[in-house]
Amino acid sequence: MRIAVAVNPQASFGKRSTAGAAAVQHFRSEGEDVLELRAENAVRLEEAVRAALASGIDALVVVGGDGLVHLAVNVLAGSEWARVPFGIVPSGTGNDTARALGIPLNDVPAACRRIAAALVTGGWPMDLGRITGDGPPRWFAGVVSAGFDAAVNARANAWGWPHGRSRYNLTMVRELATFRAIDYTVTDFTASDDGDTWRQGAMLISVANGQSIGGGMRITPEARIDDGLLELFIVKPLSRAAFLAVFPKVFSGRHLGHPAVEIRQVRKVRISAANIKAYADGERIGALPLTIEVVPGAVHVLA
Secondary structure, three states: OEEEEEEOOOOOOHHHHHHHHHHHHHHHHOOOEEEEEOOOOHHHHHHHHHHHHHHOOOEEEEEEOHHHHHHHHHHHOOOOOOOOOEEEEEOOOOOHHHHHHOOOOOOHHHHHHHHHHHHOOOOEEEEEEEEEOOOOOEEEOOEEEOOHHHHHHHHHHHOOOOOOHHHHHHHHHHHHOOOOOEEEEEEEOOOOOOOEEEEEEEOEEEEEOOOOEOOOEOOOOOOOOOOOOEEEEEEOOOOHHHHHHHHHHHHOOOOOOOOOEEEEEEOEEEEEOOOOEEEEOOEEEEEOOEEEEEEEEEEEEOO
């Protein structure tokens, strides 16, 4: 098979700096025809991925985190290449999509073996979320954040250290010092085309296809990436002390059942709020309002 392996241009610290070369070597040792894709930034890497797809490849493998997964699904979904399967060798900061798919973390050979095994079947259908607003539609694999979690994401992206979950913990505490509850308007189109609209005060509203954000914060632990549904996750207004007491529980899913936490399954939802920016898979999307809907089986994943 001809496999394109796209390597995160920012994966330059610790063991992750060697993950791309190790993945390429693994597939070549198995006799595959490997096209290694590297570039100085994400824009150039996306161009290289599109060129590889246009030239004809059997599979795309991304070596990186959720940002590189986001790049891959936005190239593949809704395109002529939507049936080209993609695999993930997780080597990023959060790796939340890899977690949802059960891909081994911090183990390049194990992740590559999973991909190789799935190549036999051609991959499995995976749902994506599609976001529409002022600009062109965007796709996401994991979670759209539009509140406190988005503010933490923005601050975490600006910090170069520490890596992993601890960065989100520290930025969460820093962001909470000045954060105020947000006045949202939500319209759920799941039951009817007219939609059910309500006002919602909340610390955050997220729409999840996957289960976690921030490297394992399991905000929607029962979410599935192949059920044709998204999870609308709401945390209602809380004091700083109460929020700090509840939010760490998301690592184990023990926040479920808290009176301030609401989760409902949706197929299409519109979220509005003044001066709020949304992030998806850790990448900036833009200002609300946004409409978010599930597209079942939008891509095929090697997992």
